[in-house]
Amino acid sequence: MAKEIETPEVKEYLDVPHIQPGVMQGDGPFIAKPEHQEPLGFPGELVPDWQNKAIDKLGELKSKYRSLQLFLDICVKCGSCTDKCHYFLGTADPKNMPVARQDLLRKVYRRYYTIWGKFGFTRKLVGAQELTREVLDDWYNYYHQCSECRRCSVFCPYGIDTAEITMAAREILDSVGIGMKYTNEIIAKVFKIGNNLGLPGPALKMTLEDLEEEIEDDTGVKVELPVDREGVDVLLITPSADFFAEPHIDGLIGYAKVFHEAGVSWTVSSYASEAANFSMFIGSYENMKRQAERIRKAALDLGVKRIIHGECGHAWRAAYSFWNTLAGVGHGGDDAYSRELQKQLDPAYPVPQHICEFTWDLIQRDVLTLDPSENDHMTLTFHDSCNVARASRMGDKPGGQFEIPRNVIKAVCNNYVDMPHHTIGEETYCCGGGGGLLTDDLMEVRIKGALPRMQALKTTMEGKGVTHMAAICAICKTQFSKVMPYYEIGMDRIVSVHQLVSNAIKLTGQED
Amino acid sequence: MSSITVDGKEYAVDEEGYLADLSTWVPGIADVMAAQDDLTLTDEHWDIINFLREYYEEYQIAPAIRVLTKAIGKKLGKEKGNSKYLYELFPYGPAKQACRYAGLPKPTGCV
Numbered sequence: 001m002a003k004e005i006e007t008p009e010v011k012e013y014l015d016v017p018h019i020q021p022g023v024m025q026g027d028g029p030f031i032a033k034p035e036h037q038e039p040l041g042f043p044g045e046l047v048p049d050w051q052n053k054a055i056d057k058l059g060e061l062k063s064k065y066r067s068l069q070l071f072l073d074i075c076v077k078c079g080s081c082t083d084k085c086h087y088f089l090g091t092a093d094p095k096n097m098p099v100a101r102q103d104l105l106r107k108v109y110r111r112y113y114t115i116w117g118k119f120g121f122t123r124k125l126v127g128a129q130e131l132t133r134e135v136l137d138d139w140y141n142y143y144h145q146c147s148e149c150r151r152c153s154v155f156c157p158y159g160i161d162t163a164e165i166t167m168a169a170r171e172i173l174d175s176v177g178i179g180m181k182y183t184n185e186i187i188a189k190v191f192k193i194g195n196n197l198g199l200p201g202p203a204l205k206m207t208l209e210d211l212e213e214e215i216e217d218d219t220g221v222k223v224e225l226p227v228d229r230e231g232v233d234v235l236l237i238t239p240s241a242d243f244f245a246e247p248h249i250d251g252l253i254g255y256a257k258v259f260h261e262a263g264v265s266w267t268v269s270s271y272a273s274e275a276a277n278f279s280m281f282i283g284s285y286e287n288m289k290r291q292a293e294r295i296r297k298a299a300l301d302l303g304v305k306r307i308i309h310g311e312c313g314h315a316w317r318a319a320y321s322f323w324n325t326l327a328g329v330g331h332g333g334d335d336a337y338s339r340e341l342q343k344q345l346d347p348a349y350p351v352p353q354h355i356c357e358f359t360w361d362l363i364q365r366d367v368l369t370l371d372p373s374e375n376d377h378m379t380l381t382f383h384d385s386c387n388v389a390r391a392s393r394m395g396d397k398p399g400g401q402f403e404i405p406r407n408v409i410k411a412v413c414n415n416y417v418d419m420p421h422h423t424i425g426e427e428t429y430c431c432g433g434g435g436g437l438l439t440d441d442l443m444e445v446r447i448k449g450a451l452p453r454m455q456a457l458k459t460t461m462e463g464k465g466v467t468h469m470a471a472i473c474a475i476c477k478t479q480f481s482k483v484m485p486y487y488e489i490g491m492d493r494i495v496s497v498h499q500l501v502s503n504a505i506k507l508t509g510q511e512d
Numbered sequence: 513m514s515s516i517t518v519d520g521k522e523y524a525v526d527e528e529g530y531l532a533d534l535s536t537w538v539p540g541i542a543d544v545m546a547a548q549d550d551l552t553l554t555d556e557h558w559d560i561i562n563f564l565r566e567y568y569e570e571y572q573i574a575p576a577i578r579v580l581t582k583a584i585g586k587k588l589g590k591e592k593g594n595s596k597y598l599y600e601l602f603p604y605g606p607a608k609q610a611c612r613y614a615g616l617p618k619p620t621g622c623v
Binding site for chain 1: 527528571572573575576577578579582595599607608617619620621622623
């Protein structure tokens with residue numbers, strides 16, 4: 001099948017590699033087919049006159065998003081970001097230095113949208129370049145070696161959000177008909193079926209009934225996992241991977257037990273059975289809005305008072321930072337549907353609320369009976385997922401997104417150790433599969449991009465006796481279970497935070 | 513589009529090796545795909561493949577791993593009802609490798 005992938009060697013310290021120009025040159029991920037493109041409003045294949053259309057699109061985007069124009073203008077090439085990217089550290093390809101990757105777009109911007117780029121004699125001086133097919137192919141390849149994790153932005157003295165440049169590049173590519181199969185096929189599936197997996201309502205119901213049976217077998221207590229139940233308090237919006245994959249599904253069992261013990265009625269929706277919003281990864285505002293509006297419709301149809309969000313990283317960013325203005329989900333939207341939703345929502349609670357916030361609140365109020373010794377066979381560490389760490393918050397204090405998940409883990413586990421400080425919190429390394437790159441055709445990028453996290457995890461396992469890593473993102477969980485074996489770490493060493501809660505929680509009436 | 517040949521007949525597969533037209537599946541396809549991965553299918557493999565096909569027939573999607581392991585556990589005994597057993601049979605993952613052999617579409621999303 002694919003070429004043999006060489007797993008990078010994990011050393012005691014993470015070296016900045018000697019550059020290897022062109023080592024990750026390639027065709028990029030599989031290209032979307034017309035049936036994946038057209039439901040998103042994109043041309044099915046590369047359009048005639050693509051060059052002018054791409055340049056026009058760049059012009060449109062930089063006018064629409066003033067941040068983009070700013071980020072294209074103000075980079076001074078200081079180099080702070082160069083060794084901050086996990087893909088550069090893992091691949092050594094200099095085009096994966098964030099400054100160089102973003103310059104693939106900047107040089108075209110300079111050619112067509114700055115005065116210096118218009119004249120032959122200054123063009124070279126400012127590094128401006130025509131948009132050729134070669135440049136377009138480079139965009140496709142290298143903008144799919146960025147997970148939009150924004151670690152580099154933390155270190156940029158100007159605060160340039162390079163993820164926004166990647167998103168713009170992907171949007172330009174989509175607009176001329178070269179989309180990425182993985183993301184666009186999935187978004188089309190959400191519009192058709194309601195979730196990334198393509199899991200139809202009857203299969204969702206069957207899966208959840210099966211889980212109810214499993215919980216009852218384990219504990220002797222009937223815990224419900226309702227679908228489309230009207231008039232309940234909470235609509236749970238969670239990644240569809242929680243219904244399908246491991247360890248995700250153990251997290252879902254954890255949420256169900258927490259709701260049960262809190263006595264809060266809840267449901268999932270078969271219409272909006274997906275938290276993920278991959279339209280964010282491709283920078284498509286229109287599609288992101290369409291995805292968010294499904295959640296608003298489900299909330300209205302089911303008459304819920306609160307919306308709680310499961311363990312999904314980028315989706316928490318989409319929910320926390322964008323739902324309100326995209327679709328009036330939350331307090332403060334101002335259109336007919338939003339106003340209707342406001343009347344329905346309970347103002348005593350934040351909308352959206354993260355499941356970790358919900359559980360932590362119950363723990364603080366002593367509502368849950370917990371036995372942390374149930375997790376004594378493990379020593380845990382926590383992987384901060386990039387979109388939670390750098391693009392959102394939890395609770396009511398800065399840094400709540402770092403503290404609250406850790407507080408939950410520490411309340412349900414006796415053994416907890418952090419990885420080195422420069423690899424967690426705001427400076428967390430991406431899992432290597434975020435931003436829409438979690439596809440088998442990018443396996444080399446994913447394995448190599450995981451190096452910094454694997455290095456931090458491995459040294460913490462060896463030095464501090466950590467056995468398992470917990471995460472609150474479906475992409476992170478899948479990526480780790482897939483790439484950890486390449487680094488000689490068992491695939492079962494990645495766990496869901498609410499899986500740990502599930503292990504420790506004692507249900508009322510539970511048999512021992 | 514590439515294809516695989518089974519008993520002298522060509523079947524189109526997509527770029528990831530999944531059968532393009534699910535309705536054309538015949539058991540020989542699973543054997544040929546497995547041979548390409550250096551696997552020989554045993555009765556144990558076929559238990560899984562047959563379950564996947566039955567489940568897909570009813571629900572139009574592959575079963576969740578947990579549903580699959582539980583069903584296998586019920587049928588073949590508890591010691592086989594876990595994902596470790598499935599990974600031993602299908603090293604690239606039951607969801608992706610076994611689905612491909614069974615002629616099911618690839619599960620998409622964060623899985």
